[in-house]
Amino acid sequence: MRITAVTCVKNEGPFLIEWIAFNRVLGVTDFLFYSNDCTDATDRMLDALAARGVVQHLPNPAQGRNYQMEALKDAKKQDLVLNSDWVWIADVDEFLNIHVGDGTIPELIDACGDPHAISVTFQFFANADVDAYEDRPVIEQFTRSHNPDIWCNETAQEVKTLIRHDFPVKYYGAHRPFMKENLPKDRRPVWKDGGGRDVPWKFRTAANKRRIRKFPAKGARDLATLNHYALRSLDSYLVKNDRGDVNRENRDFDDSYWRERNDDAFEDRSIQRYLPRLKAEMARLLDDPEIADLHAEAVAAHRATLERLMADPDYVALRKRLKSVPKISPAEIALLELIGEEVPV
Structure with a gap:
């Protein structure tokens, strides 16, 4: 089974090896990377991995702001995607945590009955007071999240969605494919959630514009979860803020983004069953001296960026503010205030 992961990156060098190794453990056979404006060795590391046949690396074709959507439009016509049995579109801070069998994508597909698509629900992992960046697996460091259902x-x-080669794709979205219109009943795809259930009809037809990329999470993670490490350490979050968003130019991550994702009320270590296999695969990739040197260069660049930011009074103030804000989302605080309840500090 050929499974191709498609992703866009900008200055993700310190985290590339873990993500590639993890997805190889899952059963991903091919990788299509698009990069833009990298200054931390990300692009050179991908070129070196491409020379060894580990990934395919292309410059992002976007001419405007929307890097991810332009890349996905290009990916649809790439041989690597056209010749795949399944396509997995995800970001480098997203890890597919499969709860069946040995935790591989083929086992998830089988558990869902080999549908045309499987949309797996996010679980946002919090910073949980991890301040310092460390060069070790993200899935090992961060174990706390919000209530998975809320x-x-x-x-x-x-x-995010796994897509079979014969799904009637009109175009790829970052979170889900969009179907061709007016399909006869016998050509409508079988589309499951991460619990093996049919996705809601309005989601699959994109009929509810407010929910074209989401649906209720309860019961949707019985077979798989998408662990999203959007914050990582406080140090790495500041570097991410300086870099901007791969999807859009000049986007700042204010404290609302942080607060929405830093609810650490729930502990979940289930993904750590992959750690022995992950570390072995990372070691195989880093056994190549050039790849190891480029990884070390990316780590050094990450730390140098933080050092530069800490000489900026605005970033010093942001760091202090993020350490002091409540670990409860702005929406929940507003709700507590509305009903007259005390807001936790």
């Missing part, structure tokens, strides 16, 4: 006072949560 995020930021919402029960509907975002998804």
